[in-house]
Amino acid sequence: MAELHEHEILPTRAWVLHPDITSDRDRRDPVAGLEEAVALAEALPNLEVVGSEIVRLPKIQPGHLFGTGKIEELNQRMKAAEVELVLIDGPVSPVQQRNLEKEWKVKILDRTGLILEIFSDRARTREGVLQVEMAALSYQRTRLVRAWTHLERQRGGLGFVGGPGETQIEADRRAIDEQLVRLRRQLDKVVKTRELHRASRAKVPFPIVALVGYTNAGKSTFFNKVTGADVFAKDMLFATLDPTMRQLSIPNAHGGDREIILSDTVGFISKLPTQLVAAFRATLEEVLDADLILHVRDIAAEETEEQKEDVLKILHDLGIREDTPMFEVWNKIDLLPEEARAARLERAGREPNVFAISAVTGEGIDALLAAVSAWFEEDKIERDLVLPYAEGRKRAWLFEEGVVLNEEMTQDGYDLKVLWTPRQEKQFREMT
Incomplete structure (x- = not known):
């Protein structure tokens, strides 16, 4: 076996579980569900899926999600495979998460946590990054049994999965709320910039x-x-x-x-x-x-x-x-x-x-x-419009679009005859 260099990182060994709740009215094909969950896990870098299985359940156990026998049976298999992270394809309450982590001595990530990790890893624009951070904080706010580390990190995952050099920072609700307020302010600025871009694109x-x-x-x-x-x-x-x-x-x-x-x-x-x-x-x-x-x-x-x-x-x-x-x-x-x-x-x-x-x-x-x-080979429609003098912006837009056939000024405003496409008419009607 080749020697590992100091900077090389071994992938986290993960096990994927898809709970198949037989009493669920919206139940989907569990085989397809498990395949999708494994694909989700494989979308995360530095994660190796070493096992996956469907766990059939007549109903969810409030404290541990699974029954005691199933927990022990899974524990044996995962220990043998040296699993470090269990991905559960479904919602897991903070209490269930804490109890299962105690039983299995591994990190647990539910479907929401996993998708947040992927979103964090893939987000490219400033707005995308901020949106993910806010969603992650809202999710973590209910899970103060977990430590969160991503606020100190410049890029990459959210720290749910863990990685080299990360410190475990215990955070309380006030710290999360303060961070959410800061992120919302930043997001408002970014959204305003995007609105300007959209306005120029609308032209x-x-x-x-x-x-x-x-x-x-x-x-x-x-x-x-x-x-x-x-x-x-x-x-x-x-x-x-x-x-x-x-x-x-x-x-x-x-x-x-x-x-x-x-x-x-x-x-x-x-x-x-x-x-x-x-x-x-x-x-x-x-x-x-x-x-x-x-x-x-x-x-x-x-x-x-x-x-x-x-x-x-x-x-x-x-x-x-x-x-x-x-x-x-x-x-x-x-x-x-x-x-x-x-x-x-x-x-x-x-x-x-x-x-x-x-x-x-x-x-x-x-x-x-x-x-x-x-x-988009639209037939053009002729319309008669009356625009009050105060609607100068709408009038300017009609001339920019080149749809005005004739214009007269009356006591009530501009009397216009236009020839336009349904798309242009829709744009005009939606203008404020």
Whole structure:
């Protein structure tokens, strides 16, 4: 065995448990659940998953989560595997966490803690980092049985998993609350800057097309393929955490080019911790403003229908307008067996606004982009408007957009005749 150099760090040995509560009405396929939990664990750097299993439970034990016999049985297996960290794919109360850590002599991390760790490791923008810190502090506030270390750290994980050179700092609620106030102040400044950026972007007369989808559906791979951008794309859950926007030229029906803004966003996941849905709402603003949403699905995944429902639910929770148009993009058709692939292609061909593609091979992408371009081939509508003299900003916007056909000044204000697209009319109506 090669000698370890002083600076080399051995990975933390982790065991993943997926509690399968048989009395749960919203129970999902436990095998798929465990696979996803293992993928989540593998998304963390310096973690080695040495074992994983489904633990069937008729009901949750309030004090220890699992029954005494199961706790002892798991203890034997994990001791033999020299486990240092147990990841439990579900909610674990502070009391259950403390009791299990005493029994097993290892660190325990529940699903929320694990996702927070991943978000911390992946967040790239200042706002993303602040949002994660705030979500983590809110989570930790209920768990003062744990030490938290990430406030002293410049980057990387949140300190739940542990690492070299970290000090264990005991924190009370007042310290957490003070830190939350400081973070909120910083976040307010960052959000104001983003609002200025958004306002300047709103002047760009290009429609925004947002990519959304379950995590690992292939959004970033698709984004890179069509824009040539080098966004971090890897077969890993939560590979992208901050939206990336690129201007993209796509052919229009008249032999020219149409400009759009394409936005890549964080992947969604089932049972996303509520504090993170709230925390990342600002990061998903581009989706709220989108003129067209492309819902990218991993059509080769066994749980593809359930994943679709999860994405639609989160979009609803985020407050996406009901009338926002959406295309379904069935990605990864190259991974399907021939018969299933043919059936999917045939079905996608029959359904409006459904497109089967492979972001890896490029199959189907041209047809999808042509449909996106055609979507914005809008018929223009003529309207008569009366604007009070006080509405000078709205009048200026109409002239900037080049939609004014005629203008007369009357006793009541500006009498305008405009010719515009439905998108421009919507933008105008939403102006305050």
